[in-house]
Amino acid sequence: MSLHLENLPRTIYVERVAGETLAEHGREACADTAPAEREAPVGGLAAPSCGGSASANLLAAPRVVMIDQRRLPGELAWISTDDWRQVVDAVKTLAVRGAPAIGVAGAAAVMLAAFELAAGRSLAPAGNCDASRPAAEGRNTPVSAEEHGGATQVTAEKYDELPSSAGTRDDAAHQVAPGDEASSAASSSPALFAARLRHVARQVAEARPTAVNLSWAVGRALETALEALKAGDTPQQAAEALYKLTEALIAEDEAANRAIGANGAALLRPLAQAKGASLNILTHCNAGSLATAFYGTALGVVYAAAEEGLVARVYADETRPVGQGARLTAWELARAGVPVTLICDNMAASLMAQGRIDAVVVGADRIAANGDAANKIGTLGVAVLARHFGVPFFVAAPESTRDGSCATGTDIPIEQRSATEVLPSPIEGVEVFNPAFDVTPAALIAAIVTEKGVWKPEH
Numbered sequence: 249m250s251l252h253l254e255n256l257p258r259t260i261y262v263e264r265v266a267g268e269t270l271a272e273h274g275r276e277a278c279a280d281t282a283p284a285e286r287e288a289p290v291g292g293l294a295a296p297s298c299g300g301s302a303s304a305n306l307l308a309a310p311r312v313v314m315i316d317q318r319r320l321p322g323e324l325a326w327i328s329t330d331d332w333r334q335v336v337d338a339v340k341t342l343a344v345r346g347a348p349a350i351g352v353a354g355a356a357a358v359m360l361a362a363f364e365l366a367a368g369r370s371l372a373p374a375g376n377c378d379a380s381r382p383a384a385e386g387r388n389t390p391v392s393a394e395e396h397g398g399a400t401q402v403t404a405e406k407y408d409e410l411p412s413s414a415g416t417r418d419d420a421a422h423q424v425a426p427g428d429e430a431s432s433a434a435s436s437s438p439a440l441f442a443a444r445l446r447h448v449a450r451q452v453a454e455a456r457p458t459a460v461n462l463s464w465a466v467g468r469a470l471e472t473a474l475e476a477l478k479a480g481d482t483p484q485q486a487a488e489a490l491y492k493l494t495e496a497l498i499a500e501d502e503a504a505n506r507a508i509g510a511n512g513a514a515l516l517r518p519l520a521q522a523k524g525a526s527l528n529i530l531t532h533c534n535a536g537s538l539a540t541a542f543y544g545t546a547l548g549v550v551y552a553a554a555e556e557g558l559v560a561r562v563y564a565d566e567t568r569p570v571g572q573g574a575r576l577t578a579w580e581l582a583r584a585g586v587p588v589t590l591i592c593d594n595m596a597a598s599l600m601a602q603g604r605i606d607a608v609v610v611g612a613d614r615i616a617a618n619g620d621a622a623n624k625i626g627t628l629g630v631a632v633l634a635r636h637f638g639v640p641f642f643v644a645a646p647e648s649t650r651d652g653s654c655a656t657g658t659d660i661p662i663e664q665r666s667a668t669e670v671l672p673s674p675i676e677g678v679e680v681f682n683p684a685f686d687v688t689p690a691a692l693i694a695a696i697v698t699e700k701g702v703w704k705p706e707h
C-alpha cells in the first residue's frame with residue numbers, strides 16, 4: 249500500500265492577510281470551497297486564502313481557517329474568519345471537532361479576540377456564542393472548566409489573575425456594549441485588555457465540556473497573554489504573542505501525533521509478526537487528521553503502521569448519531585490510500601466473532617489519572633466486545649488529553665447534545681438520550697499510547 253498523506257487537508261491553521269490592518273479588514277467570515285487539489289504551505293492541502301499572502305506586519309489581520317467538517321464528505325469547504333465568535337460557533341456545531349483540533353481552535357479564538365481588543369474594537373458577544381453551554385448529566389457532571397478546576401484546566405484563579413496594574417474583574421470584563429468607550433480603551437489599557445480577554449477565554453473554554461484539550465489550550469493562551477502583559481508588553485504585543493502561540497500549538501500537535509504514531513506502530517508490530525500477516529484494525533469515531541492539526545492520533549497509529557506494511561485494512565464504525573466514522577474516517581482513510589471498510593456500529597461484534605479484527609485503536613477526549621478514557625459514545629461497547637473476543641484495545645491520545653485532576657472516569661464531564669442529532673423530527677411522547685461520549689474503564693484498555701510512550705494503566 250502506498251500512503252498519500254499529501255491528500256489530507258489541514259484541519260485548522262492561521263494566516264495573516266498582508267497589507268491590511270484588523271481595523272481595515274472586513275469582519276465577515278468567508279467560506280471557500282477548496283479546489284480539488286492544491287499545494288499546502290507545509291504538507292497536506294490548505295484552503296484558498298481569503299486574500300493576500302502570508303507576509304505580515306504588526307497587526308495585519310489574522311484569520312483562522314478551518315475545514316467545515318459538517319459538509320464532509322460531500323464537499324471539502326473551509327471557514328475563514330477573523331471573528332472569535334465564529335470559531336466558538338464552529339466548535340459548538342462540530343464544524344471543527346476532535347479533541348486536539350478544538351484545543352487549537354480554542355487558542356485561536358482567544359488570539360482573534362486579543363487582536364480585536366488590541367485594535368480597539370467592541371467585544372460584544374455575537375451569534376450564539378453566549379448560548380448556554382451543553383448540558384451534562386449523570387455522575388460525570390461538572391461541565392465548565394472553571395467549575396472543574398483541575399491541574400490541566402483553565403482554573404478560576406487563572407481567569408481572575410490580573411496584572412498588578414489591573415482593576416477588579418467586574419469593573420472591566422462586564423463593560424461589553426457594542427462600540428462603547430471601554431472597547432477602544434482596552435487597546436491602550438493592559439488591565440482592561442486582560443480583564444476582557446479573560447471574559448472571552450471563559451466563554452471559549454466552555455464551548456464543549458468533555459475534551460480537556462479545549463480548556464487546556466485556552467489556558468495556555470490566557471497564560472501567554474497575561475505573562476506578556478506582566479512583562480510590560482502592550483495589548484498589541486500580547487496579541488502577537490498569541491498568534492505565535494497558535495502556530496506553535498499547531499506544530500506541537502502534529503509532532504505529538506507523529507510520535508504517537510511511531511509509538512503505536514511499535515505496539516502493532518509484534519501482533520503482525522505473531523499473525524504472520526498485516527493486521528485488520530477497527531476504529532470508532534474519527535481520531536484522524538481531521539480531529540487534529542494534522543496526522544491524527546488513532547489514525548496516526550494507523551498511518552505509521554501502514555508505512556511499515558503492518559496494516560491490511562481498517563474497519564471504521566459509522567459512529568452514530570453524528571456519523572464521524574462514516575463521514576470523516578472512511579473519507580480520510582480512502583483519501584490517504586488506506587484500505588477501509590465502513591461498518592454499522594452494530595456489526596463490530598460479528599466481525600470480531602469471525603476473527604476478522606486483530607486490534608482496536610481509538611482516540612480519547614479526556615483520560616483520567618487511573619487510565620479510564622472518555623471517547624466518542626459507543627467506544628465502551630467496542631471495548632467490552634474486544635475484551636470478550638480477546639482483541640487488544642488501544643487508546644491513542646496526546647498528553648494534553650490526560651487530566652490528572654480527574655481521579656477516575658466518573659469525574660469526567662460528559663456532554664449531552666441535542667435530541668435532533670438522534671431524532672431530526674421529534675415524536676410526541678418520545679424522549680431522546682444523546683450523550684456524546686462514554687468512558688472506557690482502564691481495565692479494558694491494553695495500552696494508552698501518547699507522544700511520550702506507552703502506558704499500561706493496569707500495571
Ligand SMILES: CSC[C@@H](O)[C@@H](O)C(=O)COP(=O)(O)O
Pocket residue numbers: 342345346347348532533534535536539540545572610611612613623624684
Ligand atoms: C481525537 S478526538 C477523540 C475521538 O475519538 C472522538 O471522540 C472525537 O473525535 C471527538 O468527538 P467529536 O464530538 O467529533 O468532537
